[in-house]
Structure formats: structure tokens, C-alpha cells
Amino acid sequence: MTPPEPRPRDRGIPEATVARLPVYLRALQALDDRGILTVSSEHLAETTGVNSAKLRKDLSHLGSYGTRGVGYEVEYLIYQISRELGLTQDWSVAIVGVGNLGRALANYGGFGTRGFRIAALLDADTAVLGDTVAGLPVGHIDTLEDVVRKEKVSIGVIATPAAAAQEVCDRFVEAGVTSVLNFAPVVLNVPPGVDVRKVDLSIELQILAFHEQRKADGYAGLDPFGKGPA
Template sequence: MATGRNHRPATSRSRGIPDATVARLPLYLRALTALSERSVPTVSSEELASAAGVNSAKLRKDFSYLGSYGTRGVGYDVEYLVYQISRELGLTQDWPVVIVGIGNLGAALANYGGFASRGFRVAALIDADPAMTGKPVAGIAVQHSDELERVIEENGVSIGVIATPAASAQPVADRLVAAGVTSILNFAPTVLSVPEGVDVRKVDLSIELQILAFHEQRKSGELPDDGRAVPGTDIGEDAGGGVTGSPVAPPAASVTKRTASAAPAATDRRGDEPGNDGDLPAVMPA
């Protein structure tokens, strides 16, 4: 999953719709759209819930935040609900979007059908590589970074997508914000710092995989040998002090351990230059 929003008091809901509910509305909308295409007139909360992969009670409560759109004994009117959710999500208006960083991922996003189909319009593709300039991607000519501010102003763009390498993400975000963008979807593996009032949502592929790995490890046998410290049982047996005490003698760790690496080879990353941790495969550093 894209990993949540940037920290905010969760009191984001201006007039009452809980964040958790907002996050599910697109899910319902997709299921409803499918039903609409099959000309299904009404659905019960049970049916729709199962189609969206959630609990029916949760779905009903979610809808209750939007208003009373159902009919007892019958269910919900599909078309009407599609409209109401679309409106609530702001999908009835046009949202021009800029995508910055047209590498593999940026191109994938530009081609993504789900964008255009829901009120989102790709206003411009931006890349810092001069070699990319003018090259058509998904039917749109890539523009150079220099054009960023102009494009944003001319099109009234308020949503920006960052698909650059990690190192470029923050500078790009700064420029986006300065030019008037107030919502950012960030695919670069970095924590962006933005001024108050700017929303940042993050999608981190690496994190998702790591979470899967965690659960996977839990399934097939427990942790690798090197036990964890159950206070009082067998501890690392190292220089172990008291019961709850320091595991590896922190003070001596400073410079000595850095070279000799006390811990097993979990840190050394094979052949990666330091710094490009989870850099995206974008063509060039915008």
C-alpha cells in the first residue's frame, strides 16, 4: 500500500468524514462503477461490501457519513451512489496533474488508464534530462524541468506526482509547492518536508515488499538464529551486563565497530553505491 499520509492529527476531515472512510470511498466507487456497467440498478450493503472486500457493517457506517442514500428493505441505488461518491471525492471536477520524472515509473503512470478515467488529466510530463525533452510519452511531449513553474501556473495545477530518484524528490517538491501545488503524490523513497497545508501521500514499493517479507518470515519458521533478548533468558552473550542492559556495549561501538561490523552481513548492500538506497529507475536526476 502506499504507506499512509504524512503525519497529521487525523483530524483532517473538515466536516466529519473520517480519514479511514475517505480511503475506502474509491474502493466502493470502483465496485459501483462495475455494477453500473452491468446495469445493476440496486445493491445491498452485503453485496457491495463483498465486492469491495470489506465488512458490510463498515460499509453502511461509511455511507452514513455521506448521508442516508439507501432504502431500507431494498438497498442502494447504484447510479445515485456513484454520483454522490464521485462528488464527495471531488471527481466531478477536472484535476490537472503534472508528473515529474519520466523514467520507467513516470512513463507507467503517464500511461495509467485509471488517471484519465476519473477526472484526472495529465497536464504535463516533466523531466530534467534534456534528451527526454520533446519525446512523446503516452501521447504527450515531455517538457524540460525549466517549464515546471510555467506549466503549473498556466494550467492551474494543484496536484503533482513525483517519480524522480530519491535525491531529486525534495528539491522538486519545493519547486512544486512554491509554484502553487498543494497536494503531492510521492513515489520517491524519501521523507518529504513540506509547509503546513500541503498534503503528501507516499507510495513506497520497497516498504510494501518488506512488510510482506515480515509476514512471510512469520509463516515459515520463526526468526533467524540470533535470538532476541527475552530479558533474563539467553541473551546475545556478548559483553552482556545486567538483565535488561546494553546488548552490544554501545560506547565501544563508535568507530571500531564501523569498520569491523559487529553484526552479520545485513548492512552491506551488494554492489550498491552508498546513497542510492532505493532510488527509482527514473531516467535522470530531475
């Protein structure tokens, strides 16, 4: 019997749109670097590989930031998207697992530059404990709870072997982390209110293999109503 909308203040942005905003943002920053001042939905759509109507609808969820007949002001749109995504503030991130993947993540430029700060690198292996990676010392996994609380870590990155992932996740959640990015090939169990996103190489490969097989099968001409051949 509860009313379907307890909060009329529902400026909810569709999940699919949220997933595309970072792509637009990156394209806009590239335009900004080249000194471009305005851009049309058509042009931005082309560089980001989406339909222009979809792009306009996506942007319309943030407000009416375009000018008809002209397009969108690049800098202003960058600011609006950044704000909407929460990139105008800094988020502390802790990475657990300093193998090749953890190192790759730590050295990844996208971290420090825009809105994210690596608060700690942690590992259970004593062999890497003293190492300095991306300018940060590798700490012991047992300091996880301290680090999370002291550094106000809200995003935890799991780059451990599969066997350790769930336990690390549990400790993250217990310590107060509410967003987890998981690179280990396991399904993580978390309580409601905690967001988990999964990045899984082997799943991606298997999806590609599926489509490869389809192409190899008798069905040569694919592209069902594709964007048309070049």
C-alpha cells in the first residue's frame, strides 16, 4: 500500500545513461584539449559511437545545457557531466592485490588525474610488502580496516586471486566501503546498499569467441541491419 513514489524528487538518471556519461566526458576533454569550444550532438555522437538522439536524450537528463542551432559548449558540458558523476570531489580508493594487475591499475593514469586518489596498496604476500608502486608503499592486508577508516576509502578495488576475493570484499564492506570494483573471477556476495562492478577478462574473451564461432558457422553475412557498409 505504499505509494509507488515516496520521493517526487526523483531526478533519477537511467543506468544506461550513467554508463555512457564517462565516454562523453572523455571525448569532450579531447575536444577541449584541441581548443574546440562547441560541439553538436551529431559530432559528439559520431566520435563516441552512439546514436545522436540517444546522446541528446542522455544529456537532457542533466538539464537543458545545449543551444539550438549551435550545439553544446564543451567546457560547460564537461563541468556538468563531471558534477553529475561526482568527479568534482575526490574519492579515495584502496587497491588490494599488487600483482601485475594491481600494478597496472596503480600506474593507470585515469586514477590520480580525475577525481580518484589511491589511498593504499595492500597485499598479503610479504615478498612485495616493502615495494614502492606508482610512488606508494605496499602495505599489509591487515591494515585494511585502519586505512579504510583513516583515509575514508569509499571504493575498494579487488585485484587478488579468486580465492581471496570474497574475504577481502567482506573486510571492505565490514570496514564501511560501499562500492567495490572486482577483477577476480568470482561472483561476490554483498549486503544491500553495496555496489559491485565486475571486470572479467575471461568472460569478455568467451563472448568474443561465441561471436567468432557464429561468423565461422555457415552464417557468413552477419550485420543484421547494421549501420550500413562503409
